[in-house]
Amino acid sequence: MPAAGPTRGASARSKRADAVRNQQTLLDAAAEVFVTSGIDAPIRQIAARAGVGLGTLYRHFPTRADLVTAVYHHQIEACAEAGPKLLADAASPFDALRQWVGLFADFLVTKHGLADALQSDSDRFATLHAHFLDRLMPVCAQLLDAAVDAGEIAPGTRPYELMRGIGNLCIGHDSDPRYDPRRLIELLLRGLRLP
Amino acid sequence: MPAAGPTRGASARSKRADAVRNQQTLLDAAAEVFVTSGIDAPIRQIAARAGVGLGTLYRHFPTRADLVTAVYHHQIEACAEAGPKLLADAASPFDALRQWVGLFADFLVTKHGLADALQSDSDRFATLHAHFLDRLMPVCAQLLDAAVDAGEIAPGTRPYELMRGIGNLCIGHDSDPRYDPRRLIELLLRGLRLP
DNA sequence: ATCGTAAATGGAACAAGGATCCGCTTTCAG
DNA sequence: CTGAAAGCGGATCCTTGTTCCATTTACGAT
CATH class of the missing domain: 1.10.357.10 (Tetracycline Repressor, domain 2)
Structure with a gap:
């Protein structure tokens, strides 16, 4: 299994660091919110908790299912x-x-x-x-x-x-x-x- | 079991005829809509089908559950x-x-x-x-x-x-x-x- | 070091549906 | 016949999901 680490030498523009960071932040925020407000918590609440915009959340996880899948x-x-x-x-x-x-x-x-x-x-x-x-x-x-x-x-x-x-x-x-x-x-x- | 009929002689203003009529119309409309669009059909759709306003629907059936209960x-x-x-x-x-x-x-x-x-x-x-x-x-x-x-x-x-x-x-x-x-x-x- | 650009971002804006409110209309007991 | 209580309708507001795009940022190339 290829390491999920930095992988600096990847071809093309591998992946922006802020994007990786935000994705992780979102995952953490979602996990917390799921615990307190259930799996149906408003998307906005998760974005707010993560301190990012709605667009960012949708970019990383186009559907709620994607987010849930990733979290669990x-x-x-x-x-x-x-x-x-x-x-x-x-x-x-x-x-x-x-x-x-x-x-x-x-x-x-x-x-x-x-x-x-x-x-x-x-x-x-x-x-x-x-x-x-x-x-x-x-x-x-x-x-x-x-x-x-x-x-x-x-x-x-x-x-x-x-x-x-x-x-x-x-x-x-x-x-x-x-x-x-x-x-x-x-x-x-x-x-x-x-x- | 007391008859659900007109009951004309009831004390006070028993119940207005148009209200009774509308309630029945709503029930019929809801039954139809439930069959075609499921039990979660928009409230508006049911009111429209019955040809009454939203307020009327809410007056007769304050919650969706009341409507469903009545229908079934x-x-x-x-x-x-x-x-x-x-x-x-x-x-x-x-x-x-x-x-x-x-x-x-x-x-x-x-x-x-x-x-x-x-x-x-x-x-x-x-x-x-x-x-x-x-x-x-x-x-x-x-x-x-x-x-x-x-x-x-x-x-x-x-x-x-x-x-x-x-x-x-x-x-x-x-x-x-x-x-x-x-x-x-x-x-x-x-x-x-x-x- | 700086630069150009594609990626990423944030949030305004739109859509859909639920709930409420209130001015107007209808019914009906007296 | 009449007035007031009951009923009516839909405009309006709220919440939540979804899209869109002007702006910002990271980073490979120079």
């Missing part, structure tokens, strides 16, 4: 990398699946409004949706396949559907203390299991 | 009344529960965006949410209790959580052909069942 990029990676690791370490493929689903759910649940955004009916978050799927669906598929091969669950459950279902169940977890997605996710997994 | 009121009633009926007719309580959940899911799925609205993170739809719960949760509770008493499912699953889960699973069903909430709901019910 490393956490998505971590979740993706945990899949094979769990498969190798867990007592059984099904156990690995359960643990991974737990990680995935935790990720969605701890980021205020992330789950909501992911399933947003419009395509305002199409990029985010796509990135999640590209990176995570293969991991989920691998876990499912392993569990099927081990005879622990019935074949026929598609990774997309499962991930989407988990994501949906995580929506609005914080709006009512009576609702805990984890219990329902556990039920879903029980339903998956072969008798 | 009779369908909510039908769903509520189906509960006891199914319990009496079905082969077993669990079967009744399964059928009722099917009805509930169908309702949410056929109304473009209803499920989304119900779980909307903000409280823009608080009224709608409350009405759904008031009317339907007791029904769900009755079905769950019956299934528990019959020894078909384990106790401990709360009606609120189940309904909310079903609702969440129905979100965005039409945004991707690969996603069919019914399969996941079936999985959830399987997970509920005692071994």
Whole structure:
């Protein structure tokens, strides 16, 4: 992987230093604002927090999804990398699946409004949706396949559907203390299991 | 139940005829617009379709949730009344529960965006949410209790959580052909069942 | 060191939708 | 018939997203 550092000798005008700086500033500001005001915070608020103009924000992140994707990029990676690791370490493929689903759910649940955004009916978050799927669906598929091969669950459950279902169940977890997605996710997994 | 008719002899100025007429016109217009443009259609569009001013719409239905609730009121009633009926007719309580959940899911799925609205993170739809719960949760509770008493499912699953889960699973069903909430709901019910 | 220019910037300006307010109109009890 | 309360409509304001462009800045070339 090419270092993301200065890379001074690049061809043409590589990238202006102020642009790099601003991009990072925006990322930091967005992360803070997402925590306090949720993922749907006004664009202006983020730009203001970063101390840059609206145009600058739009230049670096044309859509809100791009910004969200960038902010949570490393956490998505971590979740993706945990899949094979769990498969190798867990007592059984099904156990690995359960643990991974737990990680995935935790990720969605701890980021205020992330789950909501992911399933947003419009395509305002199409990029985010796509990135999640590209990176995570293969991991989920691998876990499912392993569990099927081990005879622990019935074949026929598609990774997309499962991930989407988990994501949906995580929506609005914080709006009512009576609702805990984890219990329902556990039920879903029980339903998956072969008798 | 007191008749909703003219009720001419009521005390004081009962209710002006034009107001009643407009309310009905708005309801009809909203129903049409919801079908074509979804539940999030601009308020202006509904007022225009009804041929009334914005002020009139806001007077009759202060929030969007009020309008939605009114439009779907009779369908909510039908769903509520189906509960006891199914319990009496079905082969077993669990079967009744399964059928009722099917009805509930169908309702949410056929109304473009209803499920989304119900779980909307903000409280823009608080009224709608409350009405759904008031009317339907007791029904769900009755079905769950019956299934528990019959020894078909384990106790401990709360009606609120189940309904909310079903609702969440129905979100965005039409945004991707690969996603069919019914399969996941079936999985959830399987997970509920005692071994 | 300075210079020319493409990249980057900031924020004014426009669009869309929700909510409010108030002068005018309609209804209807007396 | 009449007056006043209820109802009406849409102009207006607010918030938020999005675009656009005159100005500023960094930096490779000279």
